[in-house]
Amino acid sequence: MKKTVFLGALTVAGLAAGASAAATLDDVKARGKLNCGVTTGLVGFAAPDANGNWEGFDVAVCRAVAAAVLGDANAVEFVPTTGKTRFTALASGEVDMLARNTTWTLSRDADLKFTFVGVNYYDGQGFMVHKDMGVSSAKELDGATVCIQTGTTTELNLADFFRANNISYEPVPIETNAEGQQQYLAGACDTYTTDASGLAATRATFEDPSAHVVLPEIISKEPLGPLVRHGDNEWGDIVRWTLNALISAEELGITSANIGELSAAAGDNPEINRILGTEGNLGEMLGLDAEWAKRAIMAGGNYGEVFAKNIGEDTPIALARGLNAQWQDGGLIYSPPFR
Amino acid sequence: MSDMSYVRSDMLPERTPPASSVGFVGWARANLFNGVVNSILTIVSLVLIFFVLAALLPWLFSPTWNSGSLNECREILNGHEGACWGVIHERWQQLLYGFYPNGSEAGTVDQRWRPNLAFLLLFVAVIPVLFNMISRRMNWVLLLVALSYGAYAVGGTLGMITVVVLLAAAVIVGYKAFSTDKAARAAEIEAGAKRLPNPLIFSAIFPFVVPFLLWGGSIWVFVGAALGFVLAGLAYRYLSAAVGSLAGMIISVLVAIVWWLFLIGPFASAMDAILPIALEQIESRKFGGFMLSITIGVVAIGISLPIGIVLALGRQSDLLIVKALSVGFIEFIRGVPLITLLFVASTLLNIFLPPGTNFDIILRVLIMVTLFASAYMAEVVRGGLAALPKGQYEAADALGLDYWKAQRLIIMPQALKISIPGIVSTFIGVFKDTVLVSIIGLLDPLGLSNAIRADQAWNGVVWELYGFIAFMFFVFCFSMSRYSMYLERRLRTGHK
Numbered sequence: 001m002k003k004t005v006f007l008g009a010l011t012v013a014g015l016a017a018g019a020s021a022a023a024t025l026d027d028v029k030a031r032g033k034l035n036c037g038v039t040t041g042l043v044g045f046a047a048p049d050a051n052g053n054w055e056g057f058d059v060a061v062c063r064a065v066a067a068a069v070l071g072d073a074n075a076v077e078f079v080p081t082t083g084k085t086r087f088t089a090l091a092s093g094e095v096d097m098l099a100r101n102t103t104w105t106l107s108r109d110a111d112l113k114f115t116f117v118g119v120n121y122y123d124g125q126g127f128m129v130h131k132d133m134g135v136s137s138a139k140e141l142d143g144a145t146v147c148i149q150t151g152t153t154t155e156l157n158l159a160d161f162f163r164a165n166n167i168s169y170e171p172v173p174i175e176t177n178a179e180g181q182q183q184y185l186a187g188a189c190d191t192y193t194t195d196a197s198g199l200a201a202t203r204a205t206f207e208d209p210s211a212h213v214v215l216p217e218i219i220s221k222e223p224l225g226p227l228v229r230h231g232d233n234e235w236g237d238i239v240r241w242t243l244n245a246l247i248s249a250e251e252l253g254i255t256s257a258n259i260g261e262l263s264a265a266a267g268d269n270p271e272i273n274r275i276l277g278t279e280g281n282l283g284e285m286l287g288l289d290a291e292w293a294k295r296a297i298m299a300g301g302n303y304g305e306v307f308a309k310n311i312g313e314d315t316p317i318a319l320a321r322g323l324n325a326q327w328q329d330g331g332l333i334y335s336p337p338f339r
Numbered sequence: 340m341s342d343m344s345y346v347r348s349d350m351l352p353e354r355t356p357p358a359s360s361v362g363f364v365g366w367a368r369a370n371l372f373n374g375v376v377n378s379i380l381t382i383v384s385l386v387l388i389f390f391v392l393a394a395l396l397p398w399l400f401s402p403t404w405n406s407g408s409l410n411e412c413r414e415i416l417n418g419h420e421g422a423c424w425g426v427i428h429e430r431w432q433q434l435l436y437g438f439y440p441n442g443s444e445a446g447t448v449d450q451r452w453r454p455n456l457a458f459l460l461l462f463v464a465v466i467p468v469l470f471n472m473i474s475r476r477m478n479w480v481l482l483l484v485a486l487s488y489g490a491y492a493v494g495g496t497l498g499m500i501t502v503v504v505l506l507a508a509a510v511i512v513g514y515k516a517f518s519t520d521k522a523a524r525a526a527e528i529e530a531g532a533k534r535l536p537n538p539l540i541f542s543a544i545f546p547f548v549v550p551f552l553l554w555g556g557s558i559w560v561f562v563g564a565a566l567g568f569v570l571a572g573l574a575y576r577y578l579s580a581a582v583g584s585l586a587g588m589i590i591s592v593l594v595a596i597v598w599w600l601f602l603i604g605p606f607a608s609a610m611d612a613i614l615p616i617a618l619e620q621i622e623s624r625k626f627g628g629f630m631l632s633i634t635i636g637v638v639a640i641g642i643s644l645p646i647g648i649v650l651a652l653g654r655q656s657d658l659l660i661v662k663a664l665s666v667g668f669i670e671f672i673r674g675v676p677l678i679t680l681l682f683v684a685s686t687l688l689n690i691f692l693p694p695g696t697n698f699d700i701i702l703r704v705l706i707m708v709t710l711f712a713s714a715y716m717a718e719v720v721r722g723g724l725a726a727l728p729k730g731q732y733e734a735a736d737a738l739g740l741d742y743w744k745a746q747r748l749i750i751m752p753q754a755l756k757i758s759i760p761g762i763v764s765t766f767i768g769v770f771k772d773t774v775l776v777s778i779i780g781l782l783d784p785l786g787l788s789n790a791i792r793a794d795q796a797w798n799g800v801v802w803e804l805y806g807f808i809a810f811m812f813f814v815f816c817f818s819m820s821r822y823s824m825y826l827e828r829r830l831r832t833g834h835k
Contacts, residue, residue, distance in 0.1 A: 040780055041793030048790050050429050051443035056793075074444070077624060080790070082780045085685055089780075092689035094700075178792055178801055205799035207413060316795045 024096055024228075024235035025287055028069055033077045036062035037095035040080040043201035044311040044319075045101050045121075054078045057310040058099040061120055061226050061243060064296040065097065068242045068288060073299035083152075087112055090229060097239050099226040101195075103153065113230040117240035120225050120303075122323040122332055124218035125157050126196040128203060131211050133190065138217040142167040147180050147189035149173075154194055157220040177202065191215075195222055197311065197319055204316040238286055245275060245293040247335040249302035251326050256301040263294050274338045282338060303333065397421065404428050408796035426797045427807050433791070434784055434807065437627015440619075450621060452492030454630050457552045459485040461637065464545035467538040469822065476516035478538035483509035546641070553626075553634065555618035559607040564599065566606075571595035623701035627782040629811060631701070636770040636815075639708045643769070644762070646709070647716025648755075652746065654721055665717070672714035678775055680707040685779035704776055712769045719765055723758030724750065756830045763823035767816045784808045 028034050038046040038058055046056040054062075059078070067073040079095050090098045091112070101123070102108070104116040127138050127146075135141060138161070148155050150173045162169050172189045174180045181202050184192040192199070196218060203209050226243065228236045249255070252272050254262055259276070266278040273279035277290030286292065300306050304326075311319045325331025355361075359368060372378040401421030403412045405428065412423035427434075432441065432451075442449035463482045487505035490498045512535075519527065528534060544565065551561040571591040579587030611617075626634065653665030672680075684703035692698055727750060735745035755762070777786030788804040791797050 039793075040777075040782065040786055041790035043793050043795055043798050047793035047795075048433070048438070049794065050433060051441060052433060052438040053444070077622070079624065080780050080782055080786070082778065084682075084778070085780045088686040088689050092692075094689060176789070178789070181799060182801060201795070201798060204795070205409060 024232045025069065025238065028096055032070065033075050034062065034066040034070065034097075035077045035079055035095045036065070037079050037081045037086055037089050037098040037100055038062065039100050040082055042101060042198075044197065044315070044317045046078075046099075048078075055310070057121065057306060058101060058226075060300040060306040060310065061099040061246075062097070063299045064246055065239055065242045067299035068245075068292040068296040069238065071295060073295075087114070090114065090227065093229075096235070097226055097228050101224045102227060104223045104225055104227075108227075114227045115230055115233075115236045116225050116227045117236055118225050118243045119223040119332075120243060121197070121223075123195045123197050123222035123224055124323075125154050125193060125220040125222065126199050126218055127191045127193050127215040128184070128199045128212055129191045129215060131213050135191075135215065138215045138219065139165050139167065141169065141191060143169070144190040145170040145172055145188070147172045147174050147183050147192045149177070149180065149194060150175065153220070153222075158193055161217075161219040181205070197317070200319050201311075201317045204318065234287060238288065241286060242293070242296045244335040244338075245296050246303040246306065247326075247333055248275060248338055249293075249297045250304040250333075251328070251335065254297060254302055256298055256305060259294060259297055263291070271338055409799050410796075422803050422806075423800055424803060426791065426800045426803055430787075430791050430797075431807075434628045434787055434811075436630050437782055437787065438625040439621065439627070439630060440625065448619075450619065452489065453552045453555070453618070453621075456485065456489040456492065457549045458633070459488060460545060460548060460552075463538075464542040468542055469826075474516060475535055475538060476512050478541075479535050480509045480513045480516065482538070482541055483512070551618065553621070554623070555620040557607055557611050558616040558618075559610040560603065562610070563603040563606045567595045567598045567603070570598055623699050626701060628784055628787055631776070631781065631783050632770070632773045633815075635701075635705060635708055635773045635776070638705050639712045639769050639773075640766045642709045643712035643716045643765075646713040648720050648751070650713060650717035651720035651724060654717065655724060669714045669717050672710055673718070677708070677711050677772055678778060680711055681775060681779050683707065700779075700781070704779075704781065708769065708773065711772075712765065715765050715768075716762065719758050719761035720754065722761060723754035723756075726757050727753055759823055759827055759830070763819055767819050770815060770819070771812060784811070 036059075038054060038056075041047050042056070042058075044056060045058045046054060048054050054076075062076050062078065063073040066076045079089060081089050081095070081098070081100060086098055086100055086102065087108075089095050091114075098114075099120075101121070102116075103123075104119065108114055109116060127141065129135050129141075141162075146158065146169050148158055148171050155171075158169070158171070172183060174183055177194065177198060180192055180194065183189055185206070192202070194202075196214065199214050203212050203214065206212060226239055228239055248271070249259075252269065252275070254272060254275070262272060263276040263278060266273045270279060274282055275293045277283055277292070277294060281290070283290045283292045301309070307321065307324065308314060311317045313320060321329070321331060323332050325333060327334040356365075359365060371381045398420055399422060401416065401424065403415050403421060404424045406412045406415055406423065406425035407429070408425070409423055412421075412425055436451050436454060439454060440447045440450040460482075463478065463485050466481065467478055483505045487502045487509070490501035490505060492498075547561045547565045551558055571594055574594045575587050575591035578590050581587075582590070650665045650669055653661045654669065656662050656665070681704060684707045685700065688698065688703055731749060731753065732745070735749040738745075738749075740748065774783055774785045777783050777789070780786070782790060785808065788808060791804060792800060
């Protein structure tokens with residue numbers, strides 16, 4: 001009975017929706033909400049709090065885009081996606097963008113027909129071991145049992161690494177990160193391998209974190225970034241330059257504390273002026289208003305502030321900036337110029 | 340000679356049994372220490388139970404209810420083993436309601452009274468169907484109390500007045516129900532006193548009330564959906580006399596379909612213009628936790644039984660096409676795992692439907708789970724049909740009943756009675772299968788447990804969350820199982 005209720009309502013909704021297959025930007029504006037695909041939960045990157053509000057490093061990208069496009073950082077509908085459903089959700093238009101620790105690879109770009117608009121976190125696969133094992137390098141792990149999530153790229157990276165170094169290992173397949181933690185703590189495996197950020201988050205939850213070390217080798221490149229569908233380059237530009245605005249803001253010293261002052265009137269630095277819309281018409285070129293970047297930065301602060309708040313050294317996860325430092329500080333985070 | 344006897348002529352008085360065979364000692368001797376082997380087994384079991392409880396109870400009763408994170412729990416426990424109940428304290432509402440608006444976001448109001456009211460009304464609606472032990476008037480008292488909760492939650496002066504009125508009505512009806520016994524009431528009715536309407540009326544409109552409460556929007560869409568059934572019923576009633584029963588049925592189904600597909604929209608918008616009654620619309624995305632499980636479970640359970648009965652009858656039918664369709668459907672659905680159907684719902688349909696189609700994900704899941712449950716239900720009901728002796732079918736024919744009357748009066752009551760254990764275990768299975776939706780990214784209790792662990796404060800909490808979820812599921816499934824035993828006792832009318 002209930003089905004028919006909805007089929008009736010659905011037909012109406014379907015007819016209404018069928019007419020509007022225009023540009024993503026127009027869809028988002030008409031809807032008044034940004035549909036943003038996130039994980040169903042990953043420490044530091046995306047998680048709902050007790051009131052159901054999503055928080056995290058990936059979530060901040062969604063909020064910045066919503067603030068830039070719609071003027072409201074809370075106008076986001078977070079759509080939790082699993083590793084299996086994320087790409088169909090994006091391809092079918094269920095979500096407008098995906099900010100879900102997704103590794104940028106050639107096949108995802110070309111074969112699945114997505115556009116990665118940039119990298120918001122450079123990750124890589126690492127190993128965690130018990131300190132009393134006395135291992136200081138992953139190359140000493142000959143014959144070790146390894147807890148490894150099945151069906152992921154980490155599994156393939158692991159096989160490549162051990163083969164390249166001509167050492168052997170015994171895999172212990174696990175399904176989720178929670179299972180991996182339990183197995184590792186119970187001693188079912190000598191070492192646990194996953195992305196280094198995940199290892200740090202896991203280690204932080206242990207009763208005695210100092211009894212465990214993350215080995216220095218990083219055996220894979222995992223550039224994680226937001227992505228959109230092929231075919232709507234204007235929308236891709238908006239997401240790309242929103243991310244770049246956060247990155248440039250850190251480089252140029254625009255913070256959520258001083259942004260009010262800097263955007264009140266045009267200052268000495270022309271690039272700051274262009275970003276904040278007090279000079280030039282960059283916003284107009286993107287199809288947005290002049291203050292788009294100002295709102296994006298005010299949503300959660302610049303890239304450095306977002307990093308510090310969610311996964312930085314003052315949080316329990318305590319990730320160092322490392323590769324994710326600005327390019328002047330020896331990292332890889334680099335934004336093309338706003339001009 | 341006559342006073343000589345070898346046997347006692349008067350009865351001895353009864354003596355109390357020896358102390359070792361009555362009371363607790365007697366019970367223990369009979370049940371626990373009945374022989375050497377049994378005594379040893381009893382002692383071994385007691386030791387085992389002691390060790391399990393000694394390990395479990397201190398863990399269960401741990402003073403961590405108010406802690407704010409896993410590390411705080413560890414400080415409180417100070418090295419001792421113990422559960423970290425703070426996570427349940429902080430997140431139990433999320434586990435129950437998912438992301439249903441709770442008023443924490445600026446500019447929103449707490450809407451959780453709506454699922455609460457729907458849950459209360461569920462009981463009011465199913466009690467007259469499932470039990471025959473409470474009177475018609477008590478049912479109306481329950482309904483009035485449930486509705487006054489709704490009015491209270493809506494608030495405002497009008498709401499408060501409604502609460503008072505409803506509660507007063509409930510008190511009056513309740514008082515009258517208690518103050519007159521059955522015989523007196525029967526006499527009153529005999530004398531012409533008016534009876535209250537049958538509470539089954541509410542059970543019939545309940546399926547339209549609940550989606551309105553949960554999803555919100557204009558009430559007229561749901562009224563319109565209900566009207567479709569009314570129209571079909573009227574069409575059948577007046578047309579079947581003119582054009583025959585089968586043609587009448589086909590036409591009435593067509594009438595309903597045309598109404599639902601084309602006329603319901605204009606009807607709803609026209610009525611909205613006249614009298615707008617609406618609740619704030621809540622998207623399916625906001626559903627989560629046990630609310631999602633119960634919604635999927637109740638819908639699948641409620642719809643799969645009628646569909647299952649029809650399919651079972653179809654499978655036994657002599658009409659070739661009906662039979663082929665039923666067999667094909669049942670065998671196909673039963674041959675496919677539920678998780679495959681869920682992936683079809685979540686990903687394949689997305690690709691096949693035209694872009695921009697807004698086909699609600701929870702609706703898709705509801706349809707798939709219902710179809711899945713129906714196929715299993717059909718086979719359970721078919722088992723009941725097969726168990727009936729052929730004489731029952733022949734007797735129904737001999738009485739001159741037509742097919743539907745024979746089914747309704749003779750066959751189904753017996754067949755369903757036989758299949759109660761199977762039906763209820765299918766229900767329980769469906770309810771538990773709802774957790775599979777976590778695999779396609781819906782945040783049911785299991786999906787939420789993962790999301791909660793993604794909060795740095797609770798990363799690493801495992802047993803407490805799973806324990807809580809298991810306990811909640813146990814409560815629901817155990818009640819269903821007890822109900823089926825009650826129903827079997829109630830319907831045990833013969834075959835002893």
